[in-house]
Amino acid sequence: MIPENYVESVYAGFIGMNIGIRLGAPIEPVAWTYERIRDVYGDIRDYVKPYTTFAADDDANGPVFFIRALYDDAADRELEPEDVGRAWLNYAREGIGMFWWGGEDISTEHRAYVNLRKGIPAPKSGSIEVNGEEMAEQIGGQIFIDSWGLLFPGRAEKAAEYAEKAASVSHDGNGLxxxxxxxxxxxxxxDAASVDEIISEGLRMIPADSTYARVVRAVQDFHRDHPEDFRDCRQYLEEHWGYDKYTGVCHIIPNAGVCVLALLYGDGDFARTVEIASMCGWDTDCNAGNVGSILGVYSGLAGIPDHYRKPINDFIVASSVSGYLNLVDFPTFARELALLGYRLNGETAPQDLVERVKPGEVSFDFDLPGSTHGFRTSNPFKTPVVRHSVQQTYGGRGALEIVFDRLVEGDSSKIYYKPFYRRAEFNDEKYKPTFAPLAYSGQTVSAKIYADQWEGEPIRLTPYVRNTYNREEVLLSPATPENGKWNDIEWVIPDTDGAMIDEIGWILESPSPLANRAIGRLFIGQFRITGEAKYTIDFAKQAKEFGSVTPFSHHRGVWELRDGTLWGKAEGDASSYSGNYYADDTEVEAVITPVSGDSHCLIVRAQGVMRHYLAGFDGPNAVSFIKQEFGAKRLITARYDWEHGQAYHFKLKAQKDHFTLFINGENVLECKDSAFGHGMFGFGCLEDGELHIREVQVRTSVS
Structure with a gap:
């Protein structure tokens, strides 16, 4: 039976995983050995690096995206390995992001992807038969599985079954x-009463005579005889189970030993467990992430220290082909995963949970304990406290509290959410995340804000968005919230003339004099971004960052910015995606100049690399409407005389199951199909060629 606090436990597990990843990532091998970590950082008790924004990591990408097989293919039946293999092909961009592309003879995941592309299906794609034992037993078998455990609370057998199916795409043997x-x-x-009980249940799911089981029992035995110092056990692992005995880039067996070591010597304490896993070296982010998931669920939100949780701020970025899905809000993801868990376990989800999950919308309610939904302020001196609070609530169990301290005329602080990110906000290039904004011009922002002002002249809240091209704040009409009550504040996002929006919120000010400075609190009880989006993309205001042109994610091909135009060149098929993953009715317009090749198309309703529609030039003197569903199928083709080097104004309308393609104002193609009811937009080709794209206009809605 699903436990009463299921959503909170999933939330805690996901937070715990990401804390472990963030803690361990800066001290990964090969540069950081166990000895260097020990000598430089000593007894780790906090993050070792203050990331501006933590970049994407494969350890989080897998748990976020591989479970999408349960939406895309196994929505009404049992999961099969082939379903997860299709998720790999659908959400990964070839050669960039998602996992480590270290070479198909070095990286297990790279090899598995190549196998899948060649038509070798899962589980054969990850088998020892195809890849050899050394590659099949690297650590990836266990680092992408956290969500499978979160989906089956108290059902270890089912969690293990689904995790094995998922891992078999790329691994075999001890990897499984x-x-x-x-x-x-x-x-x-x-539902465990102790860490020992957790480990025993894990052992029960694997062959007793396996090497994996033997290293787990060896660590248990050592801990029983030497429970005082984890470093003694780490030395034992080095001598008997080290990397010199299990070859390859990152074998699973030594790291399995570290995970069990951390669980035992951490003794149920979340912080100590992820710290020990990091201090032990080897694959630090993977190991700390795995035990962070376990201890996050086991200890709950209350067991996660604030100094580890606060920098996470309910947010990570990912690096799939969908820039929209790459912006991961923790409460939203936890609820979506929990809702999926109810379905998989054959139980009816609480109506409250159902109503709070709104795919395709920004919908924040601060209901989950400690949740912040990634909100920030710009002036910590004047807004020194930003935290979850239960002192005021609106339709839930909490709100975001912002304390403002002695504001006078001329003081200000922005209170904002980031719907889009730029390269400058990250410290490194890890796993190349890409982004499509979560907010666009034409949409409506609505919020419930409670004012609790103690002194001073009434505060003002001026809605604004920030244009990420020139970093200017576009201000709207200010509002003065009524003190001592919940205020409805609503406004429409203004046009930013082809640039993206990377901040959205309010500028907090007060006209108070020095003799009567403004002090008090604001509570945000609800924040939503909804409605139809209508915007343009001016490529003169975009940039190439993380290997992609903003705000797109590219799969194959070469994509560049030249003279305010997007240039795409492909050897074989290539595609580029942006927009709301859940958009249904869509109109996309662009001026496209075919330079070479015979395939030049707009894309709509894209649910990934292998699931979308294309419409446009398809061979000499022809246009087609094509369904890409793990293979291209032409649904309709018509004659249209077109020439290389000439600019054409494309307009593609998708309304429910009806699609219309206009070229230079002429209706050239109509088609009906219901395979994909929502998705991103973009550009693509099915063969070698080059095209130039400019003057992009987009109109989308979410039902």
Whole structure:
């Protein structure tokens, strides 16, 4: 039975995983050995690096995206390995992001992807038969499985079964045992009375005579005889189970030993467990992430220290082909995962949970304990406290509290959310995240704000958005919230003339004099961005960052900015995506100049690399409407005389199951199909060629 606090436990597990990843990432091998970590950082008790924004990581990408197989293919039946293999092909951009592209003879995941592209299906794609034992037993078998454990609370057998199916896309042998073990531990953590009970349940899911089981028992035995110092156990692992005995880039067995070591010596304490996993070296972010998931569920939100949770701020970025899905809000993801969990476990989800999940909308309610939904302020001196609070609530169990301290005329602080990110906000290029904004011109922003002002002249809240091209704030009409009550504040996002929006919120000010300075609190009880989006993309105001042209994610091909135009060149098929992943009715317009090749198309309703529609030039003197569903199928083709080097104004309308393509104002193609009811827009080709794109206009809605 699903536990009463299921959503909170999933939330805690996901937070715990990401804390572990963030803690361990800066001290990964090979540069950081166990000895260097020990000598430089000593007894780790906090993050070792103050990231501006933590970049994407493969350890989080897998848990976020591989479970989408349950939406796309296994929505009404049992999961199969092929379903997860299709998720790999659909959400990963070839050669960039998602996982480590270290070479198909070095990186297990790279090899598995190549196998899938060649038509070798899962689980054969990850098998020892195809890839050899050394590659099949690297650590990836257990680092992508956290969500499977979170989906099956208390059902270790089912969690292990699904984790094995997912891991078999890229791994085999002990790689699969690691997937089963970790997923089972996470599932058991929902109702376990002790860490020993968690580990025992994990062991029960794998063969007793396997090498994986033997290293787990060896660590248990050592801990029983030497429970005082984890470093003694780490030395034992080095001598008997180290990397010199299990070759490859990052074998699962030594790291399995570290995970069990951290669980035992951490003794149920979340912080100590992820710290020990990091201090032990080897694959630090993977190991700390796995045990962080287990201990997050086991200890709950109350067991996660604020100094680890606060920098996370309910947010990570990912690096799939969907820039929209790459902006991961923790409460939103936890609820979506929990709703999926109810379905998989055959139980009816609470109506409150159902109503709070709104795909395609920004919908924040601060209901989950400690939730912040990524909100920030710009002036910590004048707004020194930003935190979750239960002192005022609106339709839930909490609100975001912002304390403002002695504002006078001329003081200000922005209170804002970031719907889009730029390269400058990250410290490194790790896993190349890309972004499509979560907010666009024409949409409506609505909020419930409670004012609790103690002194001073009444405060003003001026709605604004920031144009990311020139970094200017576009201001709207200010509002003065009524003190001592909930205020409805609503406004429409203004046009930014082809640039993206990377901040959205309010500028807080007060006309107070020095003798009567403004002090008090604001509570945000609800924040939503809804409605039809209508915007343009001016490529003169975009940039190439993380290997992609903003705000697009590119799959194959070469995409560049030249003279205010997007240039795309492909050897074979290539595609580029942007926009709301959940957009249904869509109109996309662009001026396209075919330079070479015979395939030049607009894309709509894209649910990934392998699921979308294309419409446009398709061979000499022809236009087609094409369904890409793990293979291109032409639904309709018509004659249209077109020439290389000439600019054409394309307009593609998608209204429910009806599609219309206009070229230079002429209706050239109509088609009906219901395979994909929502998705991103973009550009693509099915063969070699080059095209230039400018003057993009987009109009989308979400039902």
């Amino acid at each position: 045992y690691g997937a089963r073990f970790m997923a089972a531990c996470i599932a058991k953590a929902f």
